[in-house]
Amino acid sequence: MILTYALIFTTGCFALALLMNLWRVVSAPGVPDRILALDTMVINFIAILVLYGIIEGTAVYFEASILIAMVGFISTVAYARFMLRGNIIE
């Protein structure tokens, strides 16, 4: 019982966080902030996928979240390298 409420609450929090990320994407002053907003969005989605898996009682979403966790940051790193050096593979 308490778990259900906890799940709903957490999901709500992460969903709210997504909207805040979105707000940042729309309003941030430059590209770097937006990249960070995207990265945060990725992390929030990992959480939401895991939570959804718990709610549904299935492990199907686990692989997707593990993969996002593993490779999702690489895009962020690539954006960052691009802004710092221009060339991402030197």
Next chain:
Amino acid sequence: MSLILIAALPFLGALLPGLMIRSGRTACAWATASVTLTALIGLLVHAPAVMRGEVIQYQLEWMPLLGLNANFFLDGLGLLFAGLILGIGLLIIIYARFYLSRQDPMGQFYTYLLLFQGAMVGIVLSDNVLMLLIFWELTSLSSFLLIGYWKHLPEGRQGARMALAVTGMGGLALIGGMLILGNIVGSYDLTVILQNKELIQASPLYLPALILILLGCFTKSAQFPFHFWLPHAMAAPTPVSAYLHSATMVKAGLFLMARLWPVLAGTPEWFYIVATTGLITMVLGAVIALFKDDLKALLAFSTVSHLGLITMLLGFGTPFAAVVAVFHIINHATFKAALFMSAGIVDHETHTRDIKRLGGLRHLMPVTFTIVMVAGLSMAGIPLFNGFLSKEMMLDAATEAAWNGNHWLVPALATLGALFSVAYSFRLIVHTFLGPKRDDYPAKPHDPGFGMWAPPALLAVLVVLIGIMPALMVGPLVATASGAVIGGDLPYYSLKIWHGVNAALFMSIAAVVGGLVLLAMHRPLDAAWIRARRPEAKAIFDALMRAVTGAANALTDGLHNGAMTRYAAVFTLAVIAAGSAAWFGGTNPAPAREALAIGPVPLIGWILLMVATVCMVAYHRNRLLSLVLMGIVGLIVSVAFAYMSAPDLALTQISVEVVTIILLLLALNFLPKHSPVESSNARRFRDGTIAVLGGLAVGGLSLAMLLSDFSQESISAFHLANSKPGGGGTNVVNVILVDFRGFDTFGEIIVLGIAALVIFAMTESVLGSPVGAWLKQRPINPLEAGDRHPLMMVVATRVMMPIALMVGVFIFLRGHNEPGGGFIAGLIVAIALVMQYMASGFDWATARQRYPYHMIIALGVFAAAFTGIGSWFADRPFLTSNYGYFQIPPMGEFELATAMAFDVGVFLCVVGAVMLGLESLSRFAHRAGDRPSPYPMDIDPSRDLPQEAKDA
């Protein structure tokens, strides 16, 4: 000799002249002649059987389900035409050897001639309509080459183009007509079609089919109003004119009319279209021929006239007229080929073909004179020559014909045509050879060598022999060929000189007398003709072509002006229009399903997607920012796949997103950071409207699809049911990829590999070009950060590497039964490797890469191919999969499927292709003077420690 060989011999032999010309012109001519002679002998071997009434057949099944079979058959009509084509072809080959000058490329000429010959023989021997059409088009193409043989002459090129345009257009109509005919009967075999007269004539499509087929025949056989191309084709060398316009090309149309005569003829439509066209062509051609001063132009219009005569006879639709048509085909081929060759001789020796500059050649060129005299008198229809016989019979047939109840119109016009025919034939003989000898010939005329006059002389002998003893010479041939045309019992006719006093005789006498009178009055008539205003066919044709080309250009340039936006706009609007027409024009099933309620979290995802898209439109000029926004869209698409129960797609999408971003960033390094504003506001508004329309249409259609059931039963149920028992895996997506649709996947990984190799090749060529040199010298951006290989990143990626590889292996192994598989695993491993490139540098990573990526791609393709071939050893088709259960003691029971070996191929190919592509693109960034760093990390605390500390 089998029929397919007879048809194929000229094509095969077409290779010879080009080779043999190196051994000299005579050897080349002999080689060509031997090819034709072999085919002719092969044909004559069948002659006795065909004369007995047998039909020789040869069948080769190629695609029976499509009705495409290489079937040949030889009956009387085919024998007659094939004999003419090969026999006269042989004479032309000998004649051309002496006609062509040293400057003319003879090898080319004979190659074209043999190609044309093969196409013609193909037409007359084909049993399959589709094959006949192909040969038909081939004659148009090869005659184009022949007519335009003298490429340096503008008339030759224009004449060739005109002939191709007219006959090609007719060919197009013919294709339509023949397909309709085949559709009515339900078979594309001529022998079957010929037996279904009632079916075809009762069909409502009879008239359209008839008109289309006749368009093809009339254009090919130069019938009014398409007759104008033939005189212009006279710019060709004379052997070509003699061959194309006496025995072959222009007779193809007649052949087809005769071939389809049993099923198409006999209706009023046939009579009025064919006979009227033939009659007009006959009279018109004869009248124009009289006023032509160019020998070949005169003969060209005379050919038009005689083709009209034969067409008219076929158009009468009576068996007797058909017999006469067949007989006249033989006669016309003999005397007209002889005349063309003689005209060529005159041209060759006097260097002019202008009748007004000739005359009095009788004593200078006695041999040529004799030949022209014989053939010309035959063309005029004078007794003792073969032209007389068929002309008498033609007039006889004409007296039987009633045009719209009018009994004298056809005979009168036929007599008029014959009258002009007499006039121009005598003009040819009298104005060229008789009269006083002149001293202003452009060259000193004399008879040519034996090789040049022998072919027309042989034909002239035939003219006389047939003229004197018709029944003996060609009686059986005419009977067999006519029997094949009529497809039933032969009517009563007799091939002899004297038919007694009848109407035809009086008409004939009137024609001869009238013709002589006309000739006597030629000078004033000619002056009147020159003063008269006549429509010039070439001017009309050119204007028409200009208009059509202009319209076509305007249309294509309007739709395809080279701008991507225009293509996209035209395409999108066309699709929307077609889709709307289908949607609003057809009946739509009511929605069969309820829309699902949307939860709060998916709603937020949707909002994210929409806002990111809107932002993309707003910020798209900042390219890096639009890439970031694309990242958001990609992320939400991936999560949506996971949420909507498509975990395989989700896994793929996540990995593809990362690779795409890296790829685009690599490219973006060399592109401007901002896209400039290039279009006006009005244009952007227009494009925006189209985009919104397209989006709404696709969105609406998707919604409609999702809410309704499929009209056909979906294939999904089959896949779900057979995945485990058939493919040995519970993950249907993976089983489809590696088993059900394994062959598709096999093709796709090959394409993927090729794409990667192309990227590599393009990189190589760009880097080797001046652009590459410029790239190497480009200045360093002073704003760049100094840290090339940051410590944190290097350490993090190295820690990640084994984990990522392990995940890759895990995803690969579980692929057959759970979400995963070779494709996703390949992407994950590629990402793990790219991480190293990004963190530790290109040189560091390359030094540790033992196998080149090309080899990995090749290994992947081979692994997949060998898996597929493996099933051949078990007598199964390519890529049949098998699976079994195995037990190795410490582990539990597990399953091995051959599909897994295939999946290894997919895996390797994906790794190799992704890495090769990214590696190639990253090489663009190399600057001259870049030295590989000796250290993998720019800052390494361990390097700064004193040596003693390290030792300790």
